[in-house]
Amino acid sequence: MRGDSLFGDLVRAHRRRLGMTQEELADRAGVSVRSIGKWEAGQVAAPRIGTLRALADAFTLTGDARDEFLTSSALDDITPAQLPLDPPVFTGRERELAQLSASGDGTIIRVVSGTAGVGKTTLAVRWAHRVRHRFPDGQLYVNLRGFGPTGPPLPPGDALRGLLDGLGVPPQRVPADVEARAALYRSALAGRRLLILLDNAADAEQVRPLLPGAPGCVVVVTSRDRLAGLAVTDGAQLLLLDVLGTDAARSLLARRIGADRVRAEPRAADEIATACAGLPLALAIVAARAAAHPAFTLAAVAAELRTSRLDVLAGPDPAADARAVFSWSYRKLRPAAARLFRLLGLHPGVASIDALASIAALPPDRVRALLAELVQANLVDEPQPGRFACHDLLRAYARDLSDRLDSPSSRREAVVRLLDHYLHTALAADRLLKPHRGLGPRRPATHAPGVTPTPLADSDDAMTWFGAEHPILPAVADLAEESGLHTYVWWLAWAVLTYHERRWDRRDWIRWQMRAVAAAERARDPHFQAVSHYNVGYALCELGDLAPAHGHLNTALAFYEKLGNLAGMAKVHLNLGIIARRRTDYTRAIDEAETALALYRKDSDPVGEARATNNIGWCYLTMGDYTRALDHCRRAVAVHEAAGNHMGAGHSWDSVGTAHLRLGNPTEAAACYRRSLAAFRSERDRQYEAIALAHLGDAEEAAGRPRAAHEAWHRSLAIFTEIDHPDAGEVRAKLASREVPPFSLRQQIDRRP
Structure with a gap:
């Protein structure tokens, strides 16, 4: 559609007055023939003042005729200053402000994206006020209404009209066609230095017509959408805005309600910051409530947030209501993505694609596409490749939506699927770590x-x-407890035991097994109770807490005896023997090990027999009967290796190596320790890898190889230190007390492969 043709009529009249062709006028005025044709056809409005003066010169206009030509067609020569008020309360974000200030060439486009209420507009406006002196031709601002309560997003044509108004283009000069408006907008910006803030964009298509076409301007776009397309096709620089850290959140509270109140109740202030998930909008809402009620203690405000966060963060103004603000992003989602977002609220933390696929009962590829939509909308973050999460307030909002929109049965089914995902993956992982670990017929077989x-x-x-x-697994167990599904807690604790043992994770090892004891008691299941008390006793024994270990093992033995469980009784006696040996009660230790051996034979368990045989051999080692110890431990090695039990073989090779070392055969001992070390490494057992290395160092030293001894001890100490093992001190003392001769050239040559 053609725009106002007044300017075009003037150009045509003056050109014809002088008898010039369009080509001759273009040469004389220094403009393109195409531009002259479009002006005369009324397809675009008037150019900037410099081009108008060139045309007036070409037409030899002077006096009133020249002034009439220039004033009837020129853009108003004003300097726009449209930025909103510089936010009076602003905290932190120095790194982000520096990123926005980074220099660049040409037209610079920066996109500030982030979740609802994270402070995108506040950051952009603060930065714009900081740097507005760099833009002598002014600052433009438009709210694109991409997300909000006031209807659909602002159409690009309407946004262009507002921007042209800011540039001083008279309304009658603005074409009706969007493309023509965009062309006029780019022409009006050409050669000028302006800062343009496009706030609250809906998507990249809404923004593209509003971008300058020539260097000189800086554009800052804010959006809940990540607008990645602008980075791909328009060279935009993306800045993802995260929530505030604890210090910045506390500082924001202090600036809004007074530093004295925050200093008076620092713990409550930190609790408020945590409850608000570091989200500036939530902090501002809570601060406004606290400021409006100066008699309220911060502890009282924090208590309100503990009970009903979203209700506390509500209000009559939609812009100051967390639910309303979040809803502006949620309602733009497609139905399948919206359902996944609601179900994600059931997950307690960072989730893999497989976990989310399980919650939604969808194929992983389908879930991956839906997650891309949620990430693009900044409702979900991807902190690591393939792992997804949202901050606590968004999770609470998602769960609130699920409570209102999803049936109780569908929510419970989703929770069961979530628990099944973690439980069955954990059971499979445990089986890979310890294939010979007994699972029993009650092991969950289906999901x-x-x-x-x-x-x-x-x-x-x-x-x-x-x-x-x-x-995340403790929170998964919490969810199972909240849902009354106590057997899930028990099996999860059972499945993580080997991992914690391998990592020597003392705190989590005991905490998980005590959770299993509690879950077994709630389930009133004697088999679970027997296994749980045994696992706690075993862990405590390994960690050196012998008295409580003895108590739990005896409790387990009583349950196993009532159940008539031979294998359970045998492994309890085996560990009671270990406790007796560590207490130097060797007679009792051998009796317990022989009792275990008899029970394993009765239960037809050759691997169990090998364990008991090795324990008997170790008792003889500690008693100084090395020949008899060597015989028992060799027999144990043969059985374990025949059964493919790498961990058992590793322990027995370590015992054989120790027997050789005590018998004065350090070279044979070192070879045995290397086989033990290989077995433990294959099973990724960090504790016993370090123990085998320490023993290997002892053998190398005895064999007269101090350099090799030191290397083994150093590697052992590194692992012991990493896992906070009590044997670290002993190895450290060996390293400190031994001198190591420097390498000679001959030694270096000998060590080459």
């Missing part, structure tokens, strides 16, 4: 339809999975 356990190929995969998921 709910729609569950996607994470596929694991080997023990390395198992340790990697446990390493990634162990921070």
Whole structure:
């Protein structure tokens, strides 16, 4: 559609008055023939003042005729200053402000994105006020209304009209066609230095017509959408704004309610910051409530947040109501993505794609596409590749939505699928770490339809999975307890035991097994109670807490005896023997080990017999009967290796090596320790890898190889230190008390492969 043709009519009239063609006028005025044609056809409005003066010169206009030509068509020569008020309360964000200030060439486009209420506009406006002196031609601002309570986003054509108004273009000069408006907008910006703040954008398509076409301007776009397309096609620089850290959140509270109140109740202030998830909007709402009620203690405000955060963060103004603000992002989601977001509120932390696929009962590829939509909307973050989370307030909002929109049965089914995902993956991982660990017929064999356990190929995969998921597993167990599904808690504790043993994770090892004891008692299941007390006793024994270990083992023995469980009784006696040996009660130790041996034979368990045989051999070692010890431990090695039991073989090779060392055969001992070390490494057992290395160092020293001894001890000490093992001090003392001769050239040559 053609715009106002007044300017075009004037150009045509003056050109014809002088008898010039469009080509001749273009040469004389220094403009393009195409521009002249568009002006005369009324397709674009008038150019900037400099071009108008060139045309007036070409037309030889002077006096009133010249002034009439220039004033009837020129843009108003004003300097726009449209920025909103510089936020009076602003805290932190220095790193982000510096990123926005980073220099660049050409037209600079920066996108500030982030979740609802994170302070995108506040940051952009603060920065714009800081740097406005760099833009002599002014600052433009437009609220694109991409997310909000006031209807649909602002159409690009309407946004262009407002921007052209800010540039002084008379309304009658603004074309009706959006493309023509965009062309006029780019022409009006050409050669000028302006800062343009495009606030609250809905998507990249809304923003593109508003971008300058020539260097000189800086554009800052804020949006809840990440607008990654602008980075791909328009060279935009992306800045993802995160929530505030604890210090910045506390500082924001102090600036809004007074530093004295925060100093008076620092713990309550920190609790408020945590409850608000570091979200500036939430902190501002709570601060306004506290400021409006100066008699309220911060502890009282924190208590309100503990009971009903979203209700406390509500208010009559939609812009100051957390639910309302979050809803502006949620309602833009497609139905499937909205459902996944609601279900994500059931997950207690950072989740893998497989976990979220299980919650939603969807294939992982389908969930990956839905997560991309949630990430793009900044409702979900991807802190690590393939792992997703949202901050606590958004999780509370998602759960609130699920409570209102999803049926109780569908929510419970989703919780069961979540628990099944973690339990069945953990059980599979544990089996890879310790294939010979007895599971019993009661081991969960099936999971709910729609569950996607994470596929694991080997023990390395198992340790990697446990390493990634162990921070979230306690919260998964909490969810099971809240849902009254106590057997899930028990089996989860059972499945993580080997991992904690391998990592020598003392605190979590005991904490998990005590959770299993409590879950077994709640379930009133004697088999679970027997296993749980045994596992606690075993862990305490390994950690050197012999008295409580003895108590739990005796409790387990009583349960096993009532159940008639031979294997359970045998392993309890085996560990009671270990406690007796550590207390130097060797007679009792051998009696307990022989009792275990008899029970294993009765139960037809050759691997169990080998364990008992090795324990008897170790008792003889501590008693000084090295020949008899060597005989028992060799027999144990043969059985373990025949059964493919790497951990058992590793322990027995260590025992054989110690017998050789005590018998004065250090070279044979070192060879045995290396086999033990290889077995423990294959099972990724850090504790026993370090123990085998320490023993290898002893053998190398006895064999007259001090350099090799020191290398083994150094590697042992590094692992002991990493896992906070009590044997670190002994190895450190060996290293401190031994001198190591420097390498000679001959030694270096000998050590080459």
